[in-house]
Amino acid sequence: MFFSNLLKLYDINSVRVSFKHVYSKELDEYAKIIHQFHQEIKFKYENSEDLLEVLRILKKSLFNYVRSLQPYNKVLDEELNKQILKSLYRIKNSYPTLLDNIISPIAKTLYALTHLPDNQLYKFLCDYINESARIGMRIAIVSKRNISYEEQTIINQSINTHVIIKYFSIHSFMKNLETFDEIIYLGNSQYFGDYATNTFKGKHITFITYSFFSNKMQKKNVFDQINANASYSTLFQHVVIDNPITQKEFFSITEEKEELTTNINKYVENIKEKEHHQYDVVDASVVYLENDRILFVPIHSKIRIFDPDSPKELIKQIESKELEEDDYIILRNDRDTKLIAEVADQEILKERAVNYRQLQKKWKKHLIYNVRRKGYKRVGEILKNKYHVSTASAASVRNWCSEESICPIELPKILKAFKYEEQKIKKIVEAMKEIQQAHRKAGRIISSKLMNELSINIVNELRMNGYFTFESKEFDGASFNIERVVAIDNSKHLVSSHNIMKPLNIG
Known part of the structure; x- marks a missing residue:
């Protein structure tokens, strides 16, 4: 199967790359007013920290809308809604001059979005498939993050044509060797990085994004370190790239990750300010999980992963440096170090x-x-x-x-x-x-006992939702999460030990 898929990948002899824009009146207005707010902060308020914090929250809400296929009135959770309202009231009291040209337009547009029962990206995607797909076509829909089971369901229910649709995060797509008739990326090529622009697994590649982002693809020199006259690349030899859609962008779609990095740094700084016992900190890297959460993983620690591709060894213990994107990490909903110590002692x-x-x-x-x-x-x-x-x-x-x-x-x-x-x-x-020896043995005992409780049958739920929760009978009902790794940032952060290996909501 592996070799057959590999042959099919190299058998694709012609590829067409297209670009599509989705227009949402309300989202377009929201993006414009947030951009205007950014300009005001930059040129009139000397990058005020208070206002930049509000801007950060508004950008977070915008990116939540951009990547979601749910109806707009279901996208923002109650906590983020409260954050936004609280921030707008604070600006109103502290910066009354912003009321008419910033606060009121943001509030009105956001109110409209939170009461809209549709989603233009979802609608465009379904219309596009229904209009262009042929019976039996194999279609891959690729997003930056995992497409939830609810989102997959509403798409499947709206497709009239008998087609085969598979859903991927970009990381699971990179690991998959299948080829498709059509690959649809939900976002522009900059959002997905080099892989989307140099690996073509389908005859037709389509990038779909909102109208306030550019949508184009640039051919890159694969051999950057070699003189152009001394190398010859066939990468784009049979690739036809349609006209790009370029315009003045209010935001770069890659700002989403930059915002998250800023939030993490601020979070760590807050920990340093509040933490009285500064001896109790650990060097950790950052692992991004589904649903806007992160995990601080100690450098040089051992962690357990669930490997659905190895039925005979579903649970593996690996070094933290061996963890990869799209792995499934197993977390106890209490400290994992504590569990190892308990098993070692008992x-x-x-x-x-x-x-x-x-x-x-x-x-x-x-x-x-x-x-x-x-x-x-x-x-x-x-x-x-x-x-x-x-x-x-x-x-x-x-x-x-x-x-x-x-x-x-x-x-x-x-x-x-x-x-x-x-x-x-x-x-x-x-x-x-x-x-030390007892802890090592305990790690192996835990892996073995968990393996007896878990089955390959949970894989579908894991791949649909990106996480799975279960209670262990072997460990007195201890609760465990299996979480999909979305991305890894190997830069070091000093973090309090009580925040280690615990999924955290940042921002």
């Missing part, structure tokens, strides 16, 4: 657990006490220069303070710096090594 360490945990708590307490007095950097310098702990640094000291760290390589030297006697040092180190 099933492996048993009667030794209480004593070993007390030893672990005691040496960490000494380290944390010194960090509170001197800070990470100074403690790292002292350990390195005075006590010859070669691995000591601000980052490593921070890691040793966290509950994820059990037995640092140079733990004997660290304990010696805290004036522990040799016999006590030996006892603690041996105990920490046993805890």
Whole structure:
């Protein structure tokens, strides 16, 4: 099957790329007034932080509308609606000059949108398929994020022609080797990146986006580092690209990710301001999940994933650096580290657990006490220069303070710096090594038990919704989520440990 699909991919000998615009009067007005608001902030209010925060919330609501196929009156949730109203009232009181030309138009347009029972993108998409599709055609509909089961249902119910429609996020589409008669991208080529413009899996490729975005495709030199005269690319040899639709854009469609990155940075900064125990922070990367949520994943940690493509090994434990887009990560709705410790104590360490945990708590307490007095950097310098702990640094000291760290390589030297006697040092180190081994075994036990409870039958629900929740009988009804990874940002963030491996709503 794999090889057959691969042959079909290279067998496509002619491709046509088209561009379509969707017009919504209300959304067009909403985008224009938000753009006008942005200009006012920039040129009249010197980028006021208060106003920029309101702009951020309004942009978030706009992008929610842009990517949704649900009726407009169902797109914004109650929480975001409240945020917008609260923000507009605040502007009205603090910036009365903005009332007539900004606040009132935004409020009126938003009111109209929240009472509209239709969706122009959905309508255009269904009309386009009904008018152009032939019986038996294979069609792929690709969005940046997962198309929900509800959205798939309303589309399927509106298609009159007998066609085969498959729905993909861009990441699942990239992994799929099937070919199609028609591929419809919900967004412009800039939104989907290079893959959409250099990998053609269908005879006809159509990009559909709203009229306040440009819709075009530029041929890129695949061999950027090689002189054009020294290379020859056949990538576009049999590709016909229709005329682009260009106009002055109010926003770039890629601003959605920029907004989310800004929100994450602000969130982390707020954590730093509120967090009193600054020793309890962890280096983490950001994993984007479905439904506008993120996950802070510790650097160098182990995580479990659900792999529907390996029926004999549905649950795998991998290094965090091995996590890929479109993987399904398994999360306990309580701390995963806590579960590992519980299993390690109950099933492996048993009667030794209480004593070993007390030893672990005691040496960490000494380290944390010194960090509170001197800070990470100074403690790292002292350990390195005075006590010859070669691995000591601000980052490593921070890691040793966290509950994820059990037995640092140079733990004997660290304990010696805290004036522990040799016999006590030996006892603690041996105990920490046993805890570390117990945690590794516990990870394997958890994976094995979860595998016995999960079945390949949940795959359809996972692929439709992007997540799945279940309660484990093996772990006293503990609740777990399986979440689809939408994207990964490997830049490091210092995050409080209680925010680690927990889905968070940002913004």
